Amino acid sequence: MKKEKNILCIGAGYVGGPTMAVIASKCPEYRVTVADIDEKRINAWNSDKLPIYEPGLSELVKKVRGKRLFFTTDIAKGIKDAGIIFVSVNTPTKTFGEGAGKAADLQYWEKTARAIVEHAEDNKIVIEKSTLPLRAAEAMHRILHSNTKGLVFDVISNPEFMAEGTAIDDMQNPDRVLVGGMETAGGKKAVERIIDIYAHWVPRERILATNVWSSELSKLVANAMLAQRISSINSISALCEKTDANVNEVAKAVGMDSRIGPKFLRASVGFGGSCFKKDILNLVYLCEYYGLPEVAAYWEEVVKINDFQEKRFVKNVVKNMFNTVAGKKIAVFGFAFKADTGDTRESPAIYVSRMLLDEKAELAICDPEALDNAKRDLAEDKGKFEFVNDPYKCARNAHAVLILTEWNEFKKLDYRKIYASMEKPAFIFDGRNILDHKELFKIGFNVFPIGSAKLTHLK
Numbered sequence: 001m002k003k004e005k006n007i008l009c010i011g012a013g014y015v016g017g018p019t020m021a022v023i024a025s026k027c028p029e030y031r032v033t034v035a036d037i038d039e040k041r042i043n044a045w046n047s048d049k050l051p052i053y054e055p056g057l058s059e060l061v062k063k064v065r066g067k068r069l070f071f072t073t074d075i076a077k078g079i080k081d082a083g084i085i086f087v088s089v090n091t092p093t094k095t096f097g098e099g100a101g102k103a104a105d106l107q108y109w110e111k112t113a114r115a116i117v118e119h120a121e122d123n124k125i126v127i128e129k130s131t132l133p134l135r136a137a138e139a140m141h142r143i144l145h146s147n148t149k150g151l152v153f154d155v156i157s158n159p160e161f162m163a164e165g166t167a168i169d170d171m172q173n174p175d176r177v178l179v180g181g182m183e184t185a186g187g188k189k190a191v192e193r194i195i196d197i198y199a200h201w202v203p204r205e206r207i208l209a210t211n212v213w214s215s216e217l218s219k220l221v222a223n224a225m226l227a228q229r230i231s232s233i234n235s236i237s238a239l240c241e242k243t244d245a246n247v248n249e250v251a252k253a254v255g256m257d258s259r260i261g262p263k264f265l266r267a268s269v270g271f272g273g274s275c276f277k278k279d280i281l282n283l284v285y286l287c288e289y290y291g292l293p294e295v296a297a298y299w300e301e302v303v304k305i306n307d308f309q310e311k312r313f314v315k316n317v318v319k320n321m322f323n324t325v326a327g328k329k330i331a332v333f334g335f336a337f338k339a340d341t342g343d344t345r346e347s348p349a350i351y352v353s354r355m356l357l358d359e360k361a362e363l364a365i366c367d368p369e370a371l372d373n374a375k376r377d378l379a380e381d382k383g384k385f386e387f388v389n390d391p392y393k394c395a396r397n398a399h400a401v402l403i404l405t406e407w408n409e410f411k412k413l414d415y416r417k418i419y420a421s422m423e424k425p426a427f428i429f430d431g432r433n434i435l436d437h438k439e440l441f442k443i444g445f446n447v448f449p450i451g452s453a454k455l456t457h458l459k
C-alpha cells in the first residue's frame with residue numbers, strides 16, 4: 001500500500017479511537033493505525049471490551065478491526081509507515097508554572113512532535129486533532145522542521161466537533177468539517193488530501209478550508225459559545241427560582257426565535273466534560289497573553305457561572321434539608337458528565353459529591369456506565385461513600401436523591417418504590433430536570449427542580 005494511503009493516529013482516546021473507526025469504515029482504500037503509549041488501552045481496543053463506551057462504536061470497530069483498522073503501541077513503526085499522521089494526544093490544562101490553571105499543557109503534544117521528527121524517513125502531513133492554543137500549528141511546524149534530514153512536514157489543523165454519547169453519529173453526519181492549512185503551495189495540497197478523506201462521506205459544501213489560525217481559533221470559539229449558552233440559561237435558572245418563572249418555559253420561548261435556536265438551552269447542575277472548561281480557560285489565557293483583559297474577563301465569566309451553579313445546587317440541598325446533611329444518606333443518581341458516556345472528566349457530580357462529603361453527608365453513587373471512573377475520581381477523597389449498581393438499592397434509606405446525569409434509565413424508575421424505601425421527609429433534587437416533578441410531588445416527595453418553583457409538602 002502506498003504511504004499516502006497509510007494513516008496513523010497517535011493517541012487512542014475518546015477522540016482518536018472513534019474518529020479513526022469512522023475514517024476506516026468509510027475509506028476502504030486507506031489503512032488506518034491507531035497508536036498509543038498506553039499498552040492497557042491498546043489491549044482493550046484489541047479486545048471485546050473497548051476502553052471507552054460510545055453508542056455504535058463497538059459494532060463499527062468490530063467490522064473493520066484487523067482489516068483496515070489496527071491498534072498498536074509501536075508508535076515508531078507507525079510513524080515510519082504512514083504518510084498522514086493525526087495527533088490526538090491529550091492536552092489538559094496546565095497544573096504548574098506559567099499559565100497554571102488556564103493554559104494548555106503541551107508536553108505530550110511536543111513529545112509526540114519530537115517522536116515524529118525522530119522516526120520519520122520521508123515527508124508527511126501532520127494533523128492537529130487535539131485542541132491546541134492558537135498558533136500551536138506554527139510551533140509544531142518549527143519543531144518538525146528542526147529535523148536535519150531535510151524532510152518537509154505540512155501541518156494541518158482539523159479540529160474535532162464530536163460530542164461524547166453521539167460521537168459516531170456526529171462524525172458520520174457532521175455539520176461541518178474544518179481543515180486549516182498553511183497558505184503555501186504545499187500547505188494547499190495537504191489540505192486537499194485531507195479533504196479527500198472526508199469527502200468519502202461528507203458533502204463538499206460542508207467541508208471548510210480555512211487558514212490554520214482560523215481553524216484553531218474556531219474550535220475554541222465553538223466550545224466557548226456552546227458553554228456560554230448553558231451558563232446563560234443557568235444564570236437565568238437562578239433568577240427563575242427566586243420568581244415564579246419556569247426556566248424550561250423561558251428556554252422554549254426564547255429558543256423558538258429562529259435567530260437564537262432551541263439547542264443547548266437546557267438548564268442543569270452545570271456543564272462538564274473534558275473540553276468546555278479547558279477550552280474557555282485556554283481562550284482566556286490567550287486573550288490575556290495578547291493584552292485583551294476585557295475579552296478575557298468576558299469569557300472567564302462563563303466558567304465562573306458554571307462554578308456558581310454547582311455550588312448553588314449544593315447550597316440548595318443543604319438549606320432545604322434543614323441546614324444539615326451530616327450523617328444523612330444521599331443517593332447520587334449519575335456520575336458521568338452527560339448521558340450515554342462513561343466519561344466523568346470535569347463532571348459536575350465530582351464537585352457536588354466533594355462539597356457534600358465536606359458537609360459530612362454519606363453518599364451512595366450509582367451510574368450505568370461511569371462507576372469505574374467515579375471510583376478513580378474519588379479515590380483520594382475522605383468521608384463515607386459507596387458505589388452501587390442498582391438505583392433502588394442506592395436510594396434505600398436515603399434522605400434525598402440527586403439527579404446529576406440525564407440517563408434515560410433514571411426516567412423509567414419506579415419512584416413509588418423508591419419513595420417507600422427512603423427516609424421521610426424524602427427529597428429529590430433534579431439537577432437535570434428530567435423527571436415528572438408534579439408526579440413525584442403526588443407520590444410524596446419534596447421536589448426541587450432547576451429553575452422552577454420547588455414542590456414541597458413541608459410547612
Ligand code: UDX
Pocket residue numbers: 010011012013014015016035036037038041087088089090091108109111112129130131132274275
Ligand atoms: C482529546 C484531545 O486530544 C484533546 O486535546 C481534546 O481537547 C479532547 O479530546 P481525548 O481523546 O479525550 O483528548 O483524551 P484521552 O482520552 O486522554 O486520549 C489521549 C490518549 O493519548 C491517551 O490514550 C494517552 O495514552 C495517549 N498519549 C498521551 C500518547 O499516546 N502519547 C503521549 O505522549 C501522551
Ligand code: UDX
Pocket residue numbers: 160161162163164165223226230263264265266267268269270271272273274275276337338339
Ligand atoms: C463538546 C462539544 O459539544 C463538541 O463539539 C466538542 O468537540 C467537544 O466538547 P462534549 O463535551 O462531549 O462535547 O458534550 P456536550 O454535549 O457538548 O455537553 C457538554 C456538557 O454540557 C455536558 O455536561 C452536558 O450535560 C452539558 N449541557 C449540554 C447542559 O448542561 N445543557 C445543555 O443544554 C447542553
